[in-house]
Amino acid sequence: MLRDLWILLWKDLKVARSYRFAFIVQTVSIVAPLILLVFLERALGDVSVPSISEYGGNYVSFMLLGVVITTFSGTSLSAFSNSLRTAQVTGTLEALLFTRSRLPVLIIGLSLYPFVRESLRMAVYIGGGFVVLGLAVSTVNILPAITVFLLFLLVMLSMGLMAAGFTLVFKQGDPVTLLLVAGSGFLSGVVYPVDVLPVWLQHIAQALPQTHAIEALRLTVLSNASFSDVSTQLIVLGGFAVLMFPLSVLAFSVAMDQARSEGSLAHF
Amino acid sequence: MALAIETENVVKRFPVTSSYRDIVLFWKRRNVEVLKGIDLRVPSGEATALLGPNGAGKTTLLKVLAGLILPDEGYIEIQGTDVTDGASTLNGRLTYVSNEERSLIWRLSGEENLKVFATLQHLSRSEQSRLIPELLDLVGLTEHKDRLVMRYSSGMKQRLAIARGLLVRPDILLLDEPTRSLDPAGARQMWEFIRSELIQKLGTTLLLATHNTEEAAFLCDKVAILHLGELRAHDTVSNVISQLTGTDRWVIRTTGNVNGAVASISALPGIHEVNYEPDARDGTGPRLELNIDSSEERIPLVVQHLVNSGVGVAGIDKVEISLGMAIEQLSRVEN
Numbered sequence: 243m244l245r246d247l248w249i250l251l252w253k254d255l256k257v258a259r260s261y262r263f264a265f266i267v268q269t270v271s272i273v274a275p276l277i278l279l280v281f282l283e284r285a286l287g288d289v290s291v292p293s294i295s296e297y298g299g300n301y302v303s304f305m306l307l308g309v310v311i312t313t314f315s316g317t318s319l320s321a322f323s324n325s326l327r328t329a330q331v332t333g334t335l336e337a338l339l340f341t342r343s344r345l346p347v348l349i350i351g352l353s354l355y356p357f358v359r360e361s362l363r364m365a366v367y368i369g370g371g372f373v374v375l376g377l378a379v380s381t382v383n384i385l386p387a388i389t390v391f392l393l394f395l396l397v398m399l400s401m402g403l404m405a406a407g408f409t410l411v412f413k414q415g416d417p418v419t420l421l422l423v424a425g426s427g428f429l430s431g432v433v434y435p436v437d438v439l440p441v442w443l444q445h446i447a448q449a450l451p452q453t454h455a456i457e458a459l460r461l462t463v464l465s466n467a468s469f470s471d472v473s474t475q476l477i478v479l480g481g482f483a484v485l486m487f488p489l490s491v492l493a494f495s496v497a498m499d500q501a502r503s504e505g506s507l508a509h510f
Numbered sequence: 511m512a513l514a515i516e517t518e519n520v521v522k523r524f525p526v527t528s529s530y531r532d533i534v535l536f537w538k539r540r541n542v543e544v545l546k547g548i549d550l551r552v553p554s555g556e557a558t559a560l561l562g563p564n565g566a567g568k569t570t571l572l573k574v575l576a577g578l579i580l581p582d583e584g585y586i587e588i589q590g591t592d593v594t595d596g597a598s599t600l601n602g603r604l605t606y607v608s609n610e611e612r613s614l615i616w617r618l619s620g621e622e623n624l625k626v627f628a629t630l631q632h633l634s635r636s637e638q639s640r641l642i643p644e645l646l647d648l649v650g651l652t653e654h655k656d657r658l659v660m661r662y663s664s665g666m667k668q669r670l671a672i673a674r675g676l677l678v679r680p681d682i683l684l685l686d687e688p689t690r691s692l693d694p695a696g697a698r699q700m701w702e703f704i705r706s707e708l709i710q711k712l713g714t715t716l717l718l719a720t721h722n723t724e725e726a727a728f729l730c731d732k733v734a735i736l737h738l739g740e741l742r743a744h745d746t747v748s749n750v751i752s753q754l755t756g757t758d759r760w761v762i763r764t765t766g767n768v769n770g771a772v773a774s775i776s777a778l779p780g781i782h783e784v785n786y787e788p789d790a791r792d793g794t795g796p797r798l799e800l801n802i803d804s805s806e807e808r809i810p811l812v813v814q815h816l817v818n819s820g821v822g823v824a825g826i827d828k829v830e831i832s833l834g835m836a837i838e839q840l841s842r843v844e845n
Contacts (some may be wrong), residue, residue, distance in 0.1 A: 333612025341630035
């Protein structure tokens with residue numbers, strides 16, 4: 243299995259590198275936002291915002307974490323469906339499905355490259371946060387932060403698998419990613435806390451896993467929150483994971499059978 | 511001889527989605543039946559051509575056999591294993607080689623393509639380092655192995671796709687129109703390659719979808735005619751021609767005026783078509799062309815009738831009907 247994953251990552255890296263200009267732009271775009279961060283820090287670094295005091299009060303750190311999680315959740319949501327769509331459009335999907343590699347391994351393998359790229363971007367952002375914004379390592383409670391992140395990743399990947407199933411059958415117009423990405427940017431507290439929203443919108447925001455993940459990660463990274471401090475968010479994310487994972491596997495498998503039945507695996 | 515492929519009453523319907531209404535009211539969608547109860551038996555080691563015009567269902571049948579499309583009804587066995595629900599149990603015994611050039615990774619070299627697919631076929635590193643150069647040599651791409659596939663010609667891409675299919679040393683090879691995008695010389699080269707390397711040297715069971723009758727006759731022991739989703743015949747070329755047409759075509763060169771006899775000959779039993787040319791283009795004089803039932807007794811009856819009508823008979827020739835003509839006749843009659 244690891245060899246399968248590695249060869250698919252190698253293939254995508256090789257293909258990405260063959261588009262030289264795009265590869266350079268992508269690489270530069272990973273570090274470019276650090277410049278933005280420097281100027282934001284100059285403009286707003288000393289400003290203390292009362293409404294975010296429970297996260298340490300520094301707005302740039304607050305926003306940085308929101309943006310990082312949202313960007314990563316967008317990648318997780320769309321990686322499977324994008325990779326399937328790319329394989330459909332380039333025409334390699336049927337040939338890949340005809341190998342001895344198992345379907346889940348193929349899907350994960352085909353999505354590894356964007357994940358690696360986005361993980362790198364996330365690491366640069368967070369690293370930049372420590373260097374540019376002077377985030378203190380002492381405020382980070384690493385174990386709860388990692389637990390929140392992994393649970394959130396599982397939820398996003400499950401939803402991403404569901405979106406991939408949609409792509410297999412309908413090819414374009416995946417509503418899962420559209421709703422979750424559009425909804426989360428507006429409702430999940432990416433650049434402002436959820437508390438500032440009208441009450442009825444706050445209720446809707448609670449239905450989005452990103453809201454809980456962003457809040458828990460801010461608390462664990464910026465305010466040294468413990469497992470018990472973020473237990474509510476962990477339970478909610480765990481609930482999402484328990485519900486979404488089997489549901490998405492089922493949905494994807496139904497979509498796969500549907501595409502094979504309609505003979506539309508290679509259509510795009 | 512053991513059967514490599516056996517299908518029984520395979521039916522495949524595709525939904526027709528021609529309007530937004532079909533998407534919204536999906537339970538009311540109409541279906542079009544593209545395979546109508548296919549019964550096909552291909553013995554091991556035999557090369558069979560699946561012939562038929564565009565839209566006959568050739569590619570669909572190959573994909574159903576490969577497990578890429580699930581049948582709606584029927585039963586499929588590959589080397590004695592039930593694979594009706596997909597190809598998951600085949601473990602490389604059967605390979606489908608698409609005519610789709612894009613199924614290769616164009617921005618990798620030929621060798622890199624084989625490396626990626628060999629790894630995904632779970633070949634060990636040592637197997638890969640032995641097999642990949644061997645296959646590149648077999649398909650004549652050793653010199654071009656480092657070139658990006660996007661710089662390959664159509665023929666080279668097709669040969670690379672075949673090499674990819676052979677990575678698992680399959681017993682059964684499903685080839686979908688391997689010469690579709692090749693020029694005549696390239697197609698001839700491909701035929702030679704398939705016959706000498708795949709059929710004669712490796713003894714692979716071959717099911718080849720094509721609409722080129724010359725290709726089918728050159729490469730295959732038998733032909734299976736697929737027409738509008740139905741398997742109309744499956745036998746040797748000459749047997750298939752008689753099965754498809756059920757008639758023979760004769761030319762009778764005559765002396766004297768035949769006009770008066772044409773109507774009465776047409777009325778004879780077993781006569782389907784009579785054409786009279788008073789002055790044949792080949793300069794052999796007047797001639798009658800007849801399309802008559804395949805029966806030894808018919809033509810003497812016609813000759814007797816002509817003689818009785820005072821028409822001289824200068825010669826009689828049976829016209830050999832080619833496979834292409836027979837298929838064309840079938841399409842003309844049924845479309």
